[in-house]
Amino acid sequence: MNYKHLHYFWTVLRAGGIVRASEQLHLTPQTLSGQIKQLEERLGQSLLRKAGRGVEPTDAGRLAMRYADEIFALGASLQEALASGRDSRPAAVLRVGIADSVPKAVAFHVLEPAMALAEPPRLACHEGGLTSLLGELAVHRLDLVVSDVPAPSSLSVRVYTHLLGRSQLAFFAAPRLLRATSWTARRARQAFPACLAAMPMLLPGTPAALRPRLDAWLRQHALTPPLAAEFDDSALLKAFGREGQGFFAAPAVLADEIAQQYQVEWLGTADDLVEEFYAISVERRITHPAVSVITATARGKLFARHPL
Missing domain, CATH: 1.10.10.10 (Winged helix-like DNA-binding domain superfamily/Winged helix DNA-binding domain)
Structure with a gap:
């Protein structure tokens, strides 16, 4: 050339x-x-x-x-x-697509190991719908896509899905909400999941992969709490939860962090409700060094905290 x-x-x-x-x-x-x-x-x-x-x-x-x-x-x-007389080479760029429905904290912890490399890449993160992100991946505008669903089998381009790990869902509520519904934090934990029926709920929007599983889980346990609000942005959902607008669910792997950051009570964990996270790449066998450390650390450390 x-x-x-x-x-x-x-x-x-x-x-x-x-x-x-x-x-x-x-x-x-x-x-x-x-x-x-x-x-x-x-x-x-x-x-x-x-x-x-x-x-x-x-x-x-x-x-x-x-x-x-x-x-x-x-x-x-x-x-x-x-x-x-000084080496001023720019850092390599790792371009990552993050599906809208992936919690921001999960995305951070998944990508964090790449920043600890001896020569860390410069991250360029792009958030969007999974279909558009996979299109960008297919033409090599992205190196990796982090998603809570695998790549669709009907996709016309060749990409490969790598499971990062699974996490059960934990449920949280602000102390003011527990007081308003006459439940102490201690009693709420003992009564889980029945305590959820007495509180308004905050749910991810209907396009989220988790939404139908949450709806099915509530029906399975005969729970019909009033729906207070729906959100496409998981961070906004948690912000409303912090202010006592309703209870919400989040990955149990981040339960301690969420309880501290949003000042909410951990009500309980649904053992039969699981969320999965994936790395999607154009490589069947991952060779990219940063992507390799991301996947290995997620499987061996991040999601190993709460094995199913």
Whole structure:
């Protein structure tokens, strides 16, 4: 690959168009377009397409731009290191997609081991719906997706699901809610799960993978507490729980942390209600060093705290 041609392509996208880039590079627009065409022919992919009066990157162009950013940042770092006599290489970037329904605390603890590596990567975390994140993963815009459901078998792209671990669900309520419903924290724990019927509940929104299992568990135990609110954001749900607006469920693996952070009482744990967490990658056998330590630590440490 001709890296001068790659630099021309990179400059076009950074400058916002071929005309502006040609002025910066002191080339005619026709010459610049021809050089980028040669790069596309060499790579066997179209990198740019027309968009109104200008151009925009194709999917392959966005991928190439990501690599070009790192290549030319490394080149600038080399110049700085030679001038200063100090190694100033930028940290490698680990791009992680986090499904909306994954609790933020779980995502943090899953990713935390990567930051303890001798040469930790620079994390770039993106939150969104699982389908869109898997699309980004398939075209290598992400290195990893953390999810509470496996990748759908109907997916048209090839990705691989790796189980990180399982956690039972624990239930929590603020002391003010327990007082308001005439339950002391001690009595509530002894009466679990019957105590839940006397309190309003906060539930994840219907798109969440956990929601139908929670609904089924409540029916199974003949519990019909009033629904106070539903949330797509698990952190917002817990914030409402902290203020006594209702009881809520969260992974038991984080029970002590949640009780302390949100100042709530741990009412009990549902042994028959389990949430699972997955790492989804394009590798069948994980070789990426940061992803490898993430999966190994989650299985051997994080989720091993509360084995089922």
